[in-house]
Amino acid sequence: MSRKADEIMAADTLKDAKKLQASFISTEPFQESSKEKEKEKDNNKLFHIHERNVSDEISERTFQDVSLCYQCGKCSAGCPVRYYMDIAPNKVVRFIQLGYYEEALKSETPWLCAGCLACSVRCPKEFDLAKFMDAVREIAIEKGVEIKQENILKFHKAFLDQIKNHGRSYEVGLVAEYKMKTLDLFQDVDSAPGMFLKGKLDLLPHNIKNRKEIKSIFKKTSGKK
Amino acid sequence: MKYGYFPGCSLTSSAKEYDISLRKVIDKLGISFDEINDWSCCGATSAHVTNHKLSTALAMRNIMLAEQQGLDNIIAPCAACYNRLIISQNEIGKHTGIRKETEDLLSVKFKKDVKVFNILELFLKSGLNKIIENRKRELSELKAACYYGCLLVRPAAITKFDDAEEPESMEKIVEATGADTVDWNYKTECCGAAHSIARRDIVVDLSKKIIDDAITHGANVMVVACPMCHTNLDMRQRAMKRKYPDHKEFPVLYLTELIGLSLGMDEKELGIDLHYTNFKYADTLLNNSAKG
Numbered sequence: 282m283s284r285k286a287d288e289i290m291a292a293d294t295l296k297d298a299k300k301l302q303a304s305f306i307s308t309e310p311f312q313e314s315s316k317e318k319e320k321e322k323d324n325n326k327l328f329h330i331h332e333r334n335v336s337d338e339i340s341e342r343t344f345q346d347v348s349l350c351y352q353c354g355k356c357s358a359g360c361p362v363r364y365y366m367d368i369a370p371n372k373v374v375r376f377i378q379l380g381y382y383e384e385a386l387k388s389e390t391p392w393l394c395a396g397c398l399a400c401s402v403r404c405p406k407e408f409d410l411a412k413f414m415d416a417v418r419e420i421a422i423e424k425g426v427e428i429k430q431e432n433i434l435k436f437h438k439a440f441l442d443q444i445k446n447h448g449r450s451y452e453v454g455l456v457a458e459y460k461m462k463t464l465d466l467f468q469d470v471d472s473a474p475g476m477f478l479k480g481k482l483d484l485l486p487h488n489i490k491n492r493k494e495i496k497s498i499f500k501k502t503s504g505k506k
Numbered sequence: 507m508k509y510g511y512f513p514g515c516s517l518t519s520s521a522k523e524y525d526i527s528l529r530k531v532i533d534k535l536g537i538s539f540d541e542i543n544d545w546s547c548c549g550a551t552s553a554h555v556t557n558h559k560l561s562t563a564l565a566m567r568n569i570m571l572a573e574q575q576g577l578d579n580i581i582a583p584c585a586a587c588y589n590r591l592i593i594s595q596n597e598i599g600k601h602t603g604i605r606k607e608t609e610d611l612l613s614v615k616f617k618k619d620v621k622v623f624n625i626l627e628l629f630l631k632s633g634l635n636k637i638i639e640n641r642k643r644e645l646s647e648l649k650a651a652c653y654y655g656c657l658l659v660r661p662a663a664i665t666k667f668d669d670a671e672e673p674e675s676m677e678k679i680v681e682a683t684g685a686d687t688v689d690w691n692y693k694t695e696c697c698g699a700a701h702s703i704a705r706r707d708i709v710v711d712l713s714k715k716i717i718d719d720a721i722t723h724g725a726n727v728m729v730v731a732c733p734m735c736h737t738n739l740d741m742r743q744r745a746m747k748r749k750y751p752d753h754k755e756f757p758v759l760y761l762t763e764l765i766g767l768s769l770g771m772d773e774k775e776l777g778i779d780l781h782y783t784n785f786k787y788a789d790t791l792l793n794n795s796a797k798g
């Protein structure tokens with residue numbers, strides 16, 4: 282991000298930030314190089330597919346106004362995974378509030394969020410940040426944004442594939458599929474084989490009877506919104 | 507009261523011992539339940555972090571089955587399932603749009619208010635006296651760190667049964683077994699949850715901090731009520747030892763296993779031998795008296 286963007290992000294209130302943002306745009310229209318222009322076009326393609334903006338989309342999906350958050354930072358201060366993230370959780374909210382959708386949707390932060398809900402119960406504005414993160418991830422997938430934490434997404438996909446096929450999670454299938462997808466054959470050497478030896482994992486999946494219903498739920502919910 | 511039982515996927519595989527010990531314990535305490543017929547996965551973390559509609563429908567399918575089976579109260583021993591179920595119920599209760607969508611997906615109309623209980627509520631409701639009356643062993647040598655993790659108590663506005671930051675219900679249950687509890691900081695700190703496979707490094711770091719805090723505060727065992735937490739805190743100790751060579755194995759029990767021990771059952775019967783970390787009650791006694 283540019284210095285100007287940093288300044289905007291550092292503004293005290295959302296109103297100030299938006300004012301600053303507007304002033305930068307109106308007083309000094311910047312000279313874009315053609316390469317930057319191309320990039321800008323790409324972004325527009327990516328982020329303006331829908332007429333609605335991402336911020337409204339998130340507010341609607343989470344039943345809470347994104348502008349509720351007043352950036353106190355309490356969520357990030359207590360986030361157990363903050364250390365591993367590229368930007369702090371509250372910053373992701375700020376990016377969305379200010380319309381920097383690309384920065385937010387491409388961030389690793391929503392993917393690393395463990396959904397622990399600590400932020401959601403602590404927020405002085407009762408903003409459910411964990412739920413906000415759910416929506417950011419969902420939209421990032423729908424828009425086909427490149428997910429940098431790709432193994433996390435591959436894990437979720439492998440997990441859901443088991444449910445789609447069997448109605449219940451099937452750990453042997455999950456580990457096999459995850460390893461195929463990530464080609465990470467040596468990770469996790471201590472769990473699956475050990476669980477086998479202890480007789481915890483069944484070789485065969487537990488198939489539920491009404492798998493048809495599960496398949497239909499998956500089919501009907503797989504389309505984009 | 508007869509409960510419906512929603513074991514959830516983990517309790518049929520990686521957390522078999524949680525299911526085994528739960529069934530043994532409630533049988534002894536005279537509580538009975540009916541398993542929900544043809545239940546399916548609640549969608550777990552993977553559904554709600556990627557597809558909201560899917561996650562609500564998967565969770566609510568089980569509520570629908572319970573309703574059809576005439577079960578008004580169900581027990582979800584897995585903290586993660588419990589959380590998905592109550593959050594989904596809350597959402598369809600509050601937002602007619604999601605309710606309609608979910609009802610259409612499942613071709614059903616939700617009528618009754620099926621109440622979902624977590625494992626702590628089960629023991630608190632059924633009466634701690636029952637545990638005390640049936641106690642065969644005094645577990646007073648045990649100093650337990652009660653670990654709630656994230657999903658049992660949060661969000662408090664929906665779980666509505668204990669404090670989100672400083673819960674105490676598990677301590678009450680553990681103390682009913684005669685074991686001691688310790689006061690410590692990380693009762694509700696996250697263990698890394700579903701990142702166990704894709705980002706094991708994070709899980710190892712977070713879980714290590716939790717175990718270390720328990721030890722610092724004088725615990726000699728940790729008690730949990732979530733299969734995901736148990737996997738991270740117990741099984742991941744091997745990886746922990748590789749990353750932190752000073753790490754000393756620390757036993758992590760399911761709450762139901764601890765209750766089973768106090769009711770006179772042995773480790774094998776309760777499935778404690780299926781854990782990665784060793785726990786033998788007799789050894790704990792010996793170690794402690796050797797130390798003391």
Ligand code: SF4
Pocket residue numbers: 349350351352353354355356357371374403404405406407408410
């Ligand atoms: S705690 Fe709430 S208000 Fe404060 S920064 Fe986080 S989400 Fe925003």
Ligand code: SF4
Pocket residue numbers: 356359360361362363370393394395396397398399400401410411414
């Ligand atoms: S829910 Fe996510 S963002 Fe919030 S504290 Fe937990 S890990 Fe951090």
